[in-house]
Amino acid sequence: MQVTHFDVESLRKDFPLLNISQGKNPYVYFDNGATSQKPQVVIDRLKQYYDQENANVHRGVHQLSQISTDNFEESRRIVRRFLNAEYDHEIIFTAGTTNGINLVATSFGTMLSEGDEILISELEHHSNIVPWQMLAHDKNLVLKYIPINNKGEWILDDISDLITDKTKLIAVSHVSNSLGTINPVEKIIEEGKKFGAKILVDGAQAIQHFKVDVQKLDCDFYVFSGHKVFGPTGTGILYGKESVLNAMPPYQGGGDMIKTVSMSGTVYNELPHKFEAGTPNIAGVIGLGVAIEWFMSIDTEAVAAHENDLLVYAHEKLSEIEGIKIYGTSDKKCSLISFLVGDLHPYDVGTLLNQQGVAVRTGHHCTQPVMEYYGIPGTIRASFSLYNTKEEVDYFIKALKRAIRMLS
Amino acid sequence: MSLSEKEIELVDEFAIYDDWMDKYEYIIELGKDLPLIDEAHKIDENIIKGCQSTVWLHAVYKDGKVVFTGDADAIIVKGLVAILVRALSEEEPDAIINNELEFVKEIGLQEHLSPTRSNGVLAMIKQMKMYALGFKMKNA
Incomplete structure (x- = not known):
């Protein structure tokens, strides 16, 4: 080699x-845990977009809009390759990790009912705690926490008490942002699957440090922030398995997420647009694509x-x-x-x-x-x-x- | 000593240091010298909580003047508390309410007063002015 x-x-x-x-x-x-610095290629790409390509996506027949749309969608393909997702449309552009988690909590949350359980861990960032607390409060769900030991590792000895047939969702971080622990998410995914729970992995502190393969992990959702992986701020990714995303209702209503709208009702668009209402962060997404390509070019x-x-x-x-x-x-x-x-x-x-x-x-x-x-x-x-x-x-x-x- | 004399004195004390680390050394020294708040007053009602550090502030009204004592869990913040207490304590309510804190800017410490620093210092200044206003209204 x-x-x-x-x-x-x-x-x-x-x-x-x-x-x-x-x-x-x-x-x-x-302070790279908070945000990474940006390589020149990313900074240049943002400028080039505004200098030469600025137009809205998925709407115009005019040439600029087509260029903008092509470049925007190219970023989706780059991210798919980066995560080794099965389909491009499993990649949803968000404003960041927090936004991705809230999307899942709001949309997937509508499918949960009283008494259902959500499992998170004591190591989570507030953005992977509070959305679940809000959801649990609204829908009378039970929120459970994986405890930690003195080294800052999950204690999984009582995993059979933590994951039961009532567990509908497990949302855990791949890497702890305050302690740095790389969590054994593979183990929790394997256990969760036995009970049919869906699993969300918060990769905000992982993706910039090691290779992540969502098919190999077999998680249902994987979220991360673009700005922590050398990309522009205000960008993020929600990966979701096609079947799971298809079963979920839209998150926000607006342009781009619809097929037809009439006074009597609306037919929603297909993936990924169903979850991308309104004009997205076009420049940011294109810059993120460049950032990830740059990162992928390094061993x-x-x-x-x-x-x-x-x-x-x-x-x-x-x-x-x-x-x-x-x-x-x-x-x-x-x-x-x-x-x-x-x-x-x-x-x-x-x-x-x-x-x-x-x-x-x-x-x-x-x-x-x-x-x-x-x-x-x-x-x-x-x-x-x-x-x-x-x-x-x-x-x-x-x-x-x-x-x-x-x-x- | 009047408030403006105290301000000039503080600005002069800091002006002798060229290097910022030396200025911080002096802030730390001031923090260590701060007459501590009476432990009996270090209660929850007197806490001004910043995101990063905690400040305690106590005030009494004596002979037409407001007397402040304070403390903080971080020594640099304590130094900033010391500077503010030295300037604003034992002043009449109106002098405290109307003070624009220009001296803090002249020393070059205004960055610590930014709401984004979340160290509790800005909230402390607001609280000092609130006390002054409260005493003024009560004794009007």
């Missing part, structure tokens, strides 16, 4: 924002290996600092580290890191149940992407040590 050399320095040149500095300091971007294995190197290195360097406590210590982790230093407040540490040109996230990371489990208000989270380097980790450690000296 040919080993592709992973050249991080040349890769960094593709990202204009990585080449800025803050005064005399370099700018170290370790996924090499990316995973590089990111794991960064994780191991940062873990080792952080552990040398007195008073550091790392949250999320599973053997299977993506490249992010959540930590606290002694009793220093994350806000203080984050503020002083920012002053030195290091971007990290502090707080509860929209996972208050996880913070509650550990009995802490929040953590400092450094999350790495394929373009980060060991030299940046060194600078981060140096800046962190200075912050600790100042605050102690």
